[in-house]
Amino acid sequence: MQIIENVILDRDGTIIVDKHYLHDPAQIEFIPGATDGLARLHAAGIRLFVATNQSGIGRGYFTQADYLAVERRMNGLLASAGAPITGTAFCPHAPDTACDCRKPDIGMWKALAATHALNPQRTVMIGDKAADVRFGIDAGLAASILVLTGKGAGQLEKYGLSQPEGPWSETAPLRPGLPHYVARDLGAACDCILHYNASSGTRTT
Template identity: 40%
Template sequence: MSKKIVFLDRDGVINKEVGYLHKIEDFEFINGVFDACVYFQSLGYQLIVVTNQSGIERGYYSEDDFHTVNNWMLKQFKNQGVDILDVFFCPHGPGSNCDCRKPKPGMFNQADDKYSIDMENSWMIGDKEADVQAANAAGIQNTVLVKSGHTIDETNSKSLFILDSIEYVKTAIKN
């Protein structure tokens, strides 16, 4: 049976955007993220993080730095009763020809290959139009953009919902 997933971007959705986050002491969770994730789980969704991390290719931090912060983040979720199924990340810069950097759907396709995902009934929550484009390209039409990260051009967005932050997502995602 295929899984229903809520895909989450990291920076700007899970944590406050600080620009090339790579230190635990700079990681600050966005209000309501744990409650929202518990809510998604109560509806039968599993959670996967998909995040562009171009700071790795740019040399701002190492892949080990990313994994250190990521493992700490996953532990904080676990402590709040939230199980993150997996984290997919793209270490490449904007000029890369990779297929994993959003707005390309590579991370979603990797997740689908690994977990057999029901893309039609899954969701993507991001803070950039690239998140929506990547989700749409992977067959996910259920999208939410949150204003807690980057500025959003609401008039030209293809997102189904635009909300102030993940704290308000219960108004969009229902069973």
């Protein structure tokens, strides 16, 4: 892998607790260690992005305006914590709607990459679901990291993988469709990236 300069994050179950069709900004609850981990990435010069499926809009459970209110509140809280989000993409469609933006499809990657000139080989995906892992793989990103918060622990079992002995572990040998790394939570995933960059030399542009 090349030096990592960008991280794309799933939202629910990765950054914040999955409240099941969250649409009230007052209900945002960060997963412990998430804000501090993201602040460490930002301090190291790594740009942060969010790519999130929000099928509650397409299902009629809440409106796009509701989603955007949550996004503004979450991004504001992260910025105040030293972890500003550079860009966000979301899919509003229900699963039975034909679209190319619902993860694991890579429409959101294409949108973010075009807007922010992202190099896939310098970008990592972090999420708690198989769709997040597949998204990173199909987009040709440097790595996909599965976190064990949210639905991640159940997904790890489905993959037939063991819990990491430390905060994170590399998946070896890597089989098709598996995450490159497994991390205890987002904070550990952030430290995994920082450790990789530190061991790979000075960040270049």
